[in-house]
Amino acid sequence: MAIILDHINYIYDADTSMAHAALKDVSLQIPDGQFIGLIGHTGSGKSTLIQHMNGLVSPTSGAVYFDGKDINDPDFNKKDLRAKVGLVFQYPEHQLFEIDCFTDVCFGPKNLGLSKKEIELRAYEALKQVGLPDEYFYQSPFDLSGGQKRRVAIAGVIAMKPDVLILDEPTAGLDPKGRDEILGLIKNLHDTMGITVILVSHSMEDVADYVDRIIVMNKGEVAFDGEPKAVFSHYEELEAIGLAAPQVTYVMQELRKAGFPVDTEATTIMEAADEIMRIM
Amino acid sequence: MLRDITLGQYYQTDSIIHRLDPRVKISGTLLFLVSLFIVDNFIGYLIAALFLVMAIKLSRVPLKFIFKGMKAIYLLLLITMIFNLLLTPGTPIFTIWKIKITIEGIKTAVMMGVRLVFLITGSSIMTLTTTPNQLTDGLEKLLNPMKKLHVPVHEIAMMMSIALRFIPILLEETDKIMKAQMARGADFESGSLINRAKSLIPLLVPLFISAFRRANDLAMAMEARCYRGGEGRTKMKPLVYRKRDAIAYIVIAGYLVLCIVFGKILF
Incomplete structure (x- = not known):
């Protein structure tokens, strides 16, 4: 079920005076089961990129393959694709519309044409997976807190049982506790369901603890693509494009400069702590 | 689109x-x-x-x-x-x-x-x-004599400029919600007329909620800056x-x- 992006270009407002390229020659391979962080500054093209992956946006040139098939082929069934590549938009709680949370989560599976029993089963399962307390199931989604609303919205996509789950800035506007909860929840989904997860963010700090691959976008191009350790070793270049490596990287680099023989590859606080303990 | x-x-x-x-x-x-x-x-x-x-x-x-x-x-x-x-x-x-x-x-x-x-x-x-703002400014000034007839000229002009300002925002919002629902398998393009009208509910409900939320925020922001209508109000760039x-x-x-x-x- 791998996704392959082959030399994608995308131009906004083509053939007007406002034309500008949002994506320039982007080629990527998304194999099964990876947990990927897609990082970039505002306007770097990350949101446009993920919309290519489930066919909401078609590239100006280049091709997107899902499971070996060109998704922009006229015969390709995009509805099936969208069930397999689940996309959670930024501020997904703004798309809630039903009278209660449970019915709202049913919307996705219902569009897949499943039986009533299967729909309700999936909705229930999804709401459980996102950890929404039972007493909220039959409440209006508009009465919930921001964090809970977001859980319901994410459940709405999970209920379609996608093979690939893409989340656009799922922690935007949440407090630190809510952020950790949502990220922990996504990590848990990845581990228990074995699905591919692409986490879009502008903060390295957010994703460093969770992902096994980081793709950095800058001005519509892929700037770096690799394991977190490898990407963070370019911390100076990252700063030049307006991003920053996690603070741990800076601490380790400073320690190294000050003459301590630490390994600068530690990316999480736990790793760094172990490393410092080791040399002491 | x-x-x-x-x-x-x-x-x-x-x-x-x-x-x-x-x-x-x-x-x-x-x-x-x-x-x-x-x-x-x-x-x-x-x-x-x-x-x-x-x-x-x-x-x-x-x-x-x-x-x-x-x-x-x-x-x-x-x-x-x-x-x-x-x-x-x-x-x-x-x-x-x-x-x-x-x-x-x-x-x-x-x-x-x-x-x-x-x-x-x-x-x-x-x-x-x-620009739309200049237009409403001009209109307000032109209609000024009608204030004598208790026509709320300033309010009408303000409503007009807010409405104009919100058109692109709401269009963008519509586009976003449409895509979000399409990602959940919604279909806005095919089916019978009744089905198509029904399929607009997942689009219209969030859109209305968002419009009300924005209106509320704007009213609050205007209130916070002590906006109270046209009485005695001066302009930064008078015509x-x-x-x-x-x-x-x-x-x-x-x-x-x-x-x-x-x-x-x-x-």
């Missing part, structure tokens, strides 16, 4: 028309529209065409942009012309089955067509050279007539006189 729609299409450049006071442009456009209904002969239309060409030239807006607005009305234009062509009584030139084509019919059809094209072109020059505005008024008046003299009375 939706972002391709342009409304209140201002064309950014610097020209004498752009710099004119919006009041001049509003009243000038109105008078031009009136003049189109005064004239009813060839010379009158020629004068109007010359005036229009002069305005376009002075505005430095590329012709392409001016005729873009024409696309929206071309169906209306076609229907108007066909109806006038077929339904005007008079001396028939030729008859096909039950349809009579008359000289008068051809004449009115052409006249109506030209009139409509001029009408749209004339008003697009105004919208292309004036002041300059020499060029006076000249423009004279030119418009001259044009109107020419129209009346040549387009109506003499022939």
Whole structure:
């Protein structure tokens, strides 16, 4: 079920005076089961990129393959694709519309044409997976807190049982506790369901603890693509494009400069702590 | 998809028309529209065409942009012309089955067509050279005397500028919600009419909620800055007539006189 992006270009407002390229020659391979962080500054093209992956946006040139098939082929069934590549938009709680949370989560599976029993089963399962307390199931989604609303919205996509789950800035506007909860929840989904997860963010700090691959976008191009350790070793270049490596990287680099023989590859606080303990 | 729609299409450049006071442009456009209904002969239309060409030239807006607005009305234009062509009584030139084509019919059809094209072109020059904010400012100032009749002029102008400001925001929002629901398997394009109307619920409910939320936020922000309507309110850039505005008024008046003299009375 791998996704392959082959030399994608995308131009906004083509053939007007406002034309500008949002994506320039982007080629990527998304194999099964990876947990990927897609990082970039505002306007770097990350949101446009993920919309290519489930066919909401078609590239100006280049091709997107899902499971070996060109998704922009006229015969390709995009509805099936969208069930397999689940996309959670930024501020997904703004798309809630039903009278209660449970019915709202049913919307996705219902569009897949499943039986009533299967729909309700999936909705229930999804709401459980996102950890929404039972007493909220039959409440209006508009009465919930921001964090809970977001859980319901994410459940709405999970209920379609996608093979690939893409989340656009799922922690935007949440407090630190809510952020950790949502990220922990996504990590848990990845581990228990074995699905591919692409986490879009502008903060390295957010994703460093969770992902096994980081793709950095800058001005519509892929700037770096690799394991977190490898990407963070370019911390100076990252700063030049307006991003920053996690603070741990800076601490380790400073320690190294000050003459301590630490390994600068530690990316999480736990790793760094172990490393410092080791040399002491 | 939706972002391709342009409304209140201002064309950014610097020209004498752009710099004119919006009041001049509003009243000038109105008078031009009136003049189109005064004239009813060839010379009158020629004068109007010359005036229009002069305005376009002075505005430095590329012709392409001016005729873009024409696309929206071309169906209306076609229907108007066909109806006038077929339904005007008079001396028939030729008859096909039950349809009579008359000289008068051809004449009115052409006249109506030209009139409509001029009408749209004339008003697009105004919208292309004036920002929505300038337009509402101008309108407010022009309607000021109506305050005596207890017409809430300032409030109307404020509502207009807020409405105009929110059009692109809501369009963008619609696009976003549409995509989000499509990602959940929603289908807005196929199915029977009833199904398609039903499929709009997941789009309309979030859109209304978002519109109310934005309205609420805006009201709060205005309140926080002590906004309380037009009473005693001053402007950062008050509209002041300059020499060029006076000249423009004279030119418009001259044009109107020419129209009346040549387009109506003499022939």
